[in-house]
Structures are given as C-alpha cells and as structure tokens.
Amino acid sequence: MLATLDRRALLRAALVFLIAAVGITAVLTMGGAAEAATAETEAVTTTASSGGTNLLIQNLFNGIVFGLLLALASVGLSLIYGTTGLSNFAHGEMVTFGAMITYFLATPQEVSFPLLPFSFSVNWPFWLAAPVGIAIATGFGWIQDKIIWSQLRRRRVAMVQQMIVSIGLSLALVNFIQWWMGGRPVRLVTSIDPRNQYGPISVGNVTLISMAIAIAAILGVAFFLQRTRLGRATRAVSDNPALASASGIKVNSIIRIVWMMAAGLAALGGILLALYQQGIGFDDGTKLLMMMFAAVTLGGLGHPYGALVGSLIIGIVAEVSTVWLPPDLKFATALGILIIVLLVRPQGILGKPERVG
C-alpha cells in the first residue's frame, strides 16, 4: 500500500536529487578550476585534504546530518499545520526547550529554577536525561494545547490571530529561556567526540548515533501515519477536519496527540542538534525556525513526508554551498533554492494539486 501510494512522490524526490547531484558534479568540476586560482579556497582545501577528506563529500554528508536534524524539528511543524492550519512560530523554542531541559538534568554544574533562591545539581547521566527531557517537552506540548490552542480553537479564533499568539509565545519562551539558562551556549556533554575517518568522510561516533536515532524516529513517524489506525485518522483530520468529526473521529484528541508528538520530536531534534554543534544557545531554535518553514514549504505544506524531503534539500544545499560561498550565505542559498523550486512547483515537491470538483 505504501509503495503504490507514494511511488510517484518518491519518483519526484529521486528526480530532484538526481538533478541536484548532476548540478553539484558540474559545479565541482568548475570549482576545481577555480580552487587553483584563489588562494583562499586553496587554504581551505589543504586543511581539509590533510586528513584525506574530500571537502565536497564531507559537506554533502554534513548537509544530510543537518537535514535529518532539521527534519525532526519540522515534521512536527508540518503535522501541526496539516491538522490545525496553524503556522506555529513558537516551534523553534520547542527545539531549544528540549535541549535546555536535558542540559538542566544532565549538567554537573549548579542549576536553579527561576526566582527560586536555592540551586542544586541534578547531574543525571545523559542517557537518562535525554529521554526524560523529551518526555517533559512532550508534556509541554500537551499543556500548550490544553491551555492555549484548544481553547482558541473552541472559540473559533481565526488563523491569523492564532499565528500572532504563537509569535507572542515564541518571544515569551525565548526570553524565558535566556533568563533561566543565560545568554551563553551550554553543552549537554562535556567529553570530546573523537572523529573517525571513513573514506572521504570524517565523522564522530556521536554524530553517527544521532543520525541513526533521527532516521529511526522519522521512520517511526512514517510508520505511525501509514500503518496505524490513529495515524491514518491523523491524516484524515489533516485532509478534512469537519468530515473527520462527522465520521466519528475525536478531532481534538487527534490534535492533542499531534501537539505532543510535535513537541517531543522537536525536543529530540534540539538535543541531537546540541550534540552535533557541541552546544546550544537560548536562541538556536529561534534561528532554526525560518529553515523549518522553508523545509516544510519546499516539501509541500502539510505533507508529512514533504518536511523530510524539504529538510534534506535545505540541509544539503546550505552545507554544500559553503564549499564555494562564504558560510554566512549558506541559509540565504537554501532560501534561494526554495524560491526557485516554488516557481517551478508552487505546491512544493511532494504537494499534490487537488482536482477541483
């Protein structure tokens, strides 16, 4: 069933990757000539090639890693958009929140609750702190929907107004996190992850494990949506909430579950991101938000697998572009790709134009 359902979508995704691969190879050959000419790039290549690392393949790999982490964060954003129609601007903070809670539980340093005079050190091992952090974030998703979003839906508050509430919540949360955890990036684990060389790629074990966890989580979401009754009901709510309700599906319970899942996945993404970039600042999630929106739009708004495809493309484009362009421009390049793709496919890569009537 899965195969027949998404064969065309997969084909499209494969086509996009093929074009990207051809493009990258073409630019690589040109880039090879340019490298010899500019001293700056030469310096980069010498440092990179010193360990037998191919800069392009390494960046491609980094792009996939970043894309997978971005996907974890943006799948939830996409599911929330799909089921409720809300563009949740506070989703970036859910990423930071998960990582910060984990830091709070795992760090050997003294931590405290805001406004409370006593400080203490929880100092749990990381393998315990991370799942508990995700569980707390999931609970936060539940609370958010319980006290804010379900109330707004019940009162039939329009989407633009709800979106502005989410912007307000985003500002409140990012400032709260800064107040609580301080303005400096924190590290979830202090040990240094040694890098291993696999052919042209240099990568640490932690990153490899993170990738495996991210892939497993994404496959888990796909399995949930495709093969479980609750997941199919989630897609039904995403398609047509009024009809879902008329079919006897408790739409608000489904949306509650989606909020919890979204918060949990964002927290997992945040924790893995903090490991990957060796630390997380109070506004890292906020900075990531634009990339998440770009990924979700690129893949096809509300399409659950669209978030994955969009994230991988954004991640790869952002990282690979640093081979030739200044790193400061990497997100701009990714957003440039978004514009080009939307000009060709306005509904996004996996988005399907619905027939009318």
Added chain:
Amino acid sequence: MTDKPVILNADNLIAGYLPGINILNGCSMEVKEGELIGIIGPNGAGKSTFLKALFGLVPVRDGSVTLGGEDITNLRADELVKRGVGFVPQTNNVFPSLTIEENLEMGAYQASKNFKKQLKRIGDLFPVLIERKNQRAGSLSGGERQMVAMARALMMDPHVLLLDEPSAGLSPARQDETFVRTREINKTGVTVIMVEQNARRCLQICDRGYVLDQGTSAYTATGQELLKDPKVIELYLGTLGA
C-alpha cells in the same frame, strides 16, 4: 407507516451561524422509523442548515432534537455517530489524500473491530469501490466521491442517515443512480433524511416531504401529494408536469 415509532424529532429549532442572525426560526420535524424524508425549499430557506443543526454542526439556540426519545441537541458529531446517526456533507465529503479503503476505514473509526465485516457488506452495495480500493479519493470524479462519501457514512451501520444534496453537481444519469441507491439503502431499514435541490426527483422517491421556507417548516405531506400540490408546483417545481 403511521404505526411505526418516531425515531427522530426536531422541535422548534432556532439556529444560525453568526451571533444574532438566525437561519432557522422554528423548524420542526417528526421522522418515523424507516421513513425516507425529503426536505425541499427555495435557496436560502435553511435546508442544509436544518440538516447540520440536526447533526450538531450548527449550534442550536433554542428547541430540541431527540433521537429515539433521547435528547441529542448540540451533541458532538462523534457522539451522534456512536448513537447511529450518519451524515454525508454536500461538498468536501471525502478525505482526498487517503485511499478509498482508508476513507471507508475512517467511516468505521469507532468500530474498527467490525471493519472487515462492514467492508464486505458495503462492497456488495458498491462493488466498484472495492475494485479500486487503493486509489486516492482525491483523484475521483464528483460522482465517485459521492459514492465513497455515502459508503463511508454507512460503515457504522447507522439507523438514521442524513444526506445533504446528494445529487448536487452530478450528471442526470448519476443523479438517477444516486436516488435509486438512496431508495435501496432506505429499503434495508435505514431511516434517510435528504435535502435536495432536485425537488421533483426527490419527491418521487420520498415517503414524505417537508417544505421549508424562510427558516420554518412550512408544511409536510407525502411525496406524491406534494408533487400534485399546486403551491409546490408553482413555487418549487415550475409549471412543467412530471
């Protein structure tokens, strides 16, 4: 028909979408078990609103709806499905990104243990849906969607089926098919309440018709009587004979 018990009763419903503006100004209806009821009336009479008010999709401000003697006014849709009421909306009546089979599964969401059995039963009524069960509903034509929508609503084996303009937007041949099918479903013992623009065709198959005007149920009679009623002919059927 008269000796059958009343299954659904709407008493003086007042309802509307916007605050302060009532679409229904006292609609009443009494439906006996096994009846096929047609609701007709001019555009804007509140036909669809009436149906939605029965199903709790439009808030009822005054009056009451009872099902088998039990008050169901303003109950949530999923509660009504549990009590055996099915509803087929006029538009957006399928889940476009789900396959036909998944659409039907959603219809039986509250009784998933019976899904296989029900699928077989519905398959006898709509064999074409089973042949194409892995096709996405979004790729179907209007008539095919109508079929999926009706099949979905029947998956819970409802006692009462509410149909909102099932023939809207269909070709004449498809319209006929829809009316015949509705009659067939009714013959299996399902009480059907349908809202229709196609008043003549609707009254031909109905046991009883309700004529709605300006948010009130103006009068009721058997389908045949309404077809011959000079006022109905003038207002809703035009002057052409059947």
